[in-house]
Amino acid sequence: MKIALAQFNPTVGDFAGNSARILDLACQAKQRGAELAVFSELCLCGYLPQDLLERPAFLERNRTELACLAKRISLPAIVGYAGRAQDSTGKPAANNAALIADGRVVFEQSKMLLPTYDVFDESRYFQPAKSQHVFPFGGEQLGITICEDIWNDKNFWAKRLYECDPVAELVGKGATLLLNISASPYTIDKRNLRRAMLQSLARSHRRPIVYVNQVGGNDSLVFDGSSVALTADGPVAAQARIFEEDLVLFDTATGRGDVRTQPEDELEVAYYALVCGTHDYVCKCGFRQVLVGLSGGIDSAVVAAIAAAAVGPENVLGVAMPGPYSSEGSLRDARQLAQNLGIQFLVLPIEEVFGSYRRTLQHVFEGRPEDVTEENLQARIRGNFLMALSNKFGSLVLSTGNKSEMAVGYCTLYGDMAGGLAVISDVPKTMVYELAGLINRRANGREVIPASTLTKPPSAELRPNQTDQDTLPPYDVLDRILKAYIEGVRSPQEIADHYGFSLELVREVALRVDHNEYKRKQAPPGLKITSRAFSVGRPFPIAQKFVP
Template sequence: MRIALCQINPTVGDMEGNAELILDAARRAAGQGADLAVFPELALTGYPPRDLLEKASFRERSVAALDRLTEASVGLPCGLVVGYVGLAPEGSRRPATNSAALIESGRLLFTQSKMLLPTYDVFDEGRYFQPAASQTVCEFRGLRLGITICEDAWNDKQFWERPQYDRDPVESLVWQGADVILSINGSPYDMTKRALRRQMFTAMAQRHRRPHVYVNMVGGNDQLVFDGSSFVAAADGRIAAAAPSFAEDIVIYDARTGEGEHRPSHADELEAAYGALVLGTRDYIRKCGFRDVLVGLSGGIDSSLVAVIATEAVGAGHVTGVSMPGPYSSDHSLTDARALAESLGIRYEVVPITPAWHTMIETLAPVFRGAPPDVTEENIQSRLRGLVLMALSNKWGALVLTTGNKSELAMGYCTLYGDMAG
């Protein structure tokens, strides 16, 4: 059996658009000879849907979208494994399930819900989903498939010193005779995650003596960035197939021969972190309905990096750098900002704020009552810059990108309504 790892970039809530992505990828996978196209966790609804899951209409739309997708699969020569939001059984504590469906040519063959629901860090699935009571193997074209959903595969008792859960769904499926473990995922990126996934899945594949197919989504949804980096861990511990990081792709793995396609990816984690920043920025802009962005350029490293990321994310023609020299600005701030804009090929505007700053100081002088200058005057400068950027945003319909770094945000070294605007 030829299995396609379909690494797609869904949008939360856009079930019609996501279904089209799934169908398009399935057709392309079939064109490459795939028998089964495997898609990420909640590919149909996007991940994470969070409080949308509280709406009965959202849950019903997901089931209806799966029905339409099943109908649209008529004539496709390959089957599909698709993540979706299902309806929990009557009497359940939670109304929804995080589920996977196996469909083939207009028929829904099998469904499996997620058993282990992460409720820590960025995850809050126990709040929304009803866990599966059991895991079951299904047969498809001569292979017995064990389908797990993300966290289900992250409780290997041999790999973790302190497993978080009592159950091990992967082990259960192996005992039931699964020939292949399919793991569909919505696993966010961090700088240790790519190596950790491979280490864990290759260890499980070797011990269970079965290939483990890991399919992850790619793309940015709000503050989360999903890197993709899908792969197949072969029974002998090899990485038998691998998709790129931070890009949509389809990779074919042949379960009969144990061989698959390999795509180049970011070898260096610093390079990968930059790729995550570009993808997260691009998708936030695109999925929020914007095309153009504004970056306040100070000539410093933070705003310069944001401008570089924005330019790679949406193209130089969609980025405007704005320099706003004020009474506390140095000469090189302006020259460095201009040099950066010219180097990147982006539009560059200069809006001096010194006249407006003096007006504000004069306006406030009677109320300040001769108090000596302090950080207040500097914050007025920052807030005037925020005012200028938001005015240009309103006028041009462009999204303002903030340029503060996380250390500044963590320590509060920033100005409310100033450099935090955007």
């Protein structure tokens, strides 16, 4: 049987658009000789609809659109949608895979394993399947699973999260071909883990596997696609592209299929994720143009480069807002970056407005030395300028704070944190430098980010001779502490022992992370690319007194 792995980019709630894309890909698959098309998890309504699933009208639209799709589709297909749970108690919805053929739904399978970790909270919405069933089709016994259902193999995981194993149940019931429709978000190195897990499943059960993943960005999550088909002994027989819609075929009889090349460098993959996530967030939210405050520093340079790649340089406006402590070199670097990227460039000095603030507050602040208050005023003036431009011209502001700064609160509420999307809020500072180097290398010898931006000490330039390291440890030290504390959930003592850092330093960093949760709760949504991001998947209390 020839199977089409139909990897596409749905938008949550866009039933008409998603259905049209499913019909088009099914038509293409049929023209190429496919006998079955397989789409991704909840592709009809888009993943993840969150509390839209609590609206009866949303669930009803899923059902009516599926019925309409079944009548119109030109090829048998497996489609993910939010269906009605069959139980008399529990949640009203089920996360379903429907096999549609001959104008109707001929088989359905609900998702059994509902994840409640990281960004997932599916038990909030769905009733799990009680059992798995095979279905005869095209000379095969189909074993259809949905995303998490395949992430519980006892031969792969040292400690499983669930008692039951849907794949083992299906194989026990005679499944000859395992299919999984998925919406598995990208994180760094997850592609390798996913492939190793799928290969283990194929070899353990001696069954070929067809895995179809969602692609594209929805809010903070970015889906890499990377749909794949494996033969029973584990080798890749078909492979779709990353971060692009794709249609690849796999022939179960020959064990052969279309194989697209994928980049091996994970830094390059992370760059593609950020570009894809930025593009889809901007476009799916109805914007065409974006604004980036250009300080002349590394963070804003990388965000501007990502924005230009995502929406086109003609749709990016870089705004330099020099203040009393800004260097001539920073303004020069910002202007040079804009020229290199081919984006629009605007200069709005803040010194006059800052002076007005100081004069207005002079009497109230009399007798008190200047401190972080005056620094934050400058950042908030810049935030106001950007939001004014956004309001007037209908452009989306991209904030430029990195994960290291966001972690320890080295950022200003309503200032540099202002915006509609935090592009690099899950990118540590050391990785920002790596991305800058990659962006320049991709330009084939042409300098995009100025060399001086890469080499000068990072500084907010909010007071004379300021550098980040006046307030923070060196970033190569800070980022190792943060990764261990946030992503590894290690204690300060464990981190200090492992790296040889002083316990006092590590504990100070940990406390800064915990005490600045109130800032991050007010930050714009950020694109998630690490195993644990601040914007989603890390609920943490603000008013708490635990000392790590």
